[in-house]
Amino acid sequence: MPDKTRSVWAFLTGAAVFCAMLVNLYLIFQFAPTENSMGHVQRIFYFHVPSAWVAFLSFFVVFVCSVMYLIKRDRKYDIIASSSSEIGVIFATLVLITGPIWARPVWNTWWEWSPRLTLFLVLWFIYLAYLMLRNFVDGEERRARFSAVFGIAGFMNVPLVYMSIRLWRDIHPSPVIAGGEGSGLHPDMRAVFFFSLFTFTLLYFWLLGLRIKIEKGQISILDIKRALSLKREELTEGKVEI
């Protein structure tokens, strides 16, 4: 894709994200009905759950790109995985912040060492370690290979986090979407929730685009620096020969 077309797409996505955010805010604070038992604080749900969704989506992208990298050894997969993991960690951090803020007035505690909460914290540590690994390992190919293996192994925790509230007794509420009999949301709440998911997904892809562009820029800088240093060496050798 030419650079100009790419910029136009990035601008359009950015504008769409901005508009979707404003509509999302209106829906969350003005349209969504107030939940009976928790009151207004339940509205945290509309950005707590989408943040968790974006974190899972990011880690899934890391997983897929890590597998693809190990198969094809193409650097572009490593770039996408690296970018996606950073966004995933940011959204997972937001989940870990907004969760306790929601829990305090509703459960009367900031934190419980329940399976869902503990496993999510472990997931956050795994991807934090993934980002640290990327910084500490030298050699592009080696770093990409190690990270890919770590990215695949780390993802094994995601289904466990998702299933934890179904498998074990947990203080965390049961799923409200696809949670079986007795679960569910008011139709207006469901509409706002899905719109919020859409907005956060759009935000994720926009951020991913920006992050990939930066990663590619950093690689280009290294490549040009290497080429320049070779050129300089050639010129110096030429001068010595003369």
Place this chain on the structure above:
Amino acid sequence: MTIKPQHAVLTLLVLLLSISAGYSQTARYYHFEGALSKKDNAPFSGTVDLEFKIYKTPRAEQAEWRETHRAVAVENGKFSVMLGSHTPLKLSFYEYYLDFTVSPEDVVTPPRRMIVGSGYNYRLWFLFAAYTIVWLAIFCYVLILGKKQRKISTELNALRHEAQEISA
């Protein structure tokens, strides 16, 4: 696309303003139950016209909001109305003072009384904190990405220029 800091800050401001607007308008209705008695202290039964006024302080003269409810049924002295159903109620969740006048005139007008939001209103602060943290984090991240992008772009241009000079 390059993200300029002023654009990101402006966007952040718009978002924070919209939450403030949403936050301040969350009290759209207030369910009010009251009691009326006649001048001889007997509970009143019948229909009355009620004009409600909300003030910021117990002695304020300027009403923040007013609304009239006509032909309200009063049974054994008790009535209930939904304030905000005729005139939009835009109050933040702090204490306010409610006054109402009654007609017919043989019904006793109660004194100004304090009203507060419902029991879970204190929880709004948690909602506000969570919301602010989420959007601040996202916008700080976007700002950082924008800054990195500009730095890389400048460095790339300088390196390309250097490469051209060496080639020449």
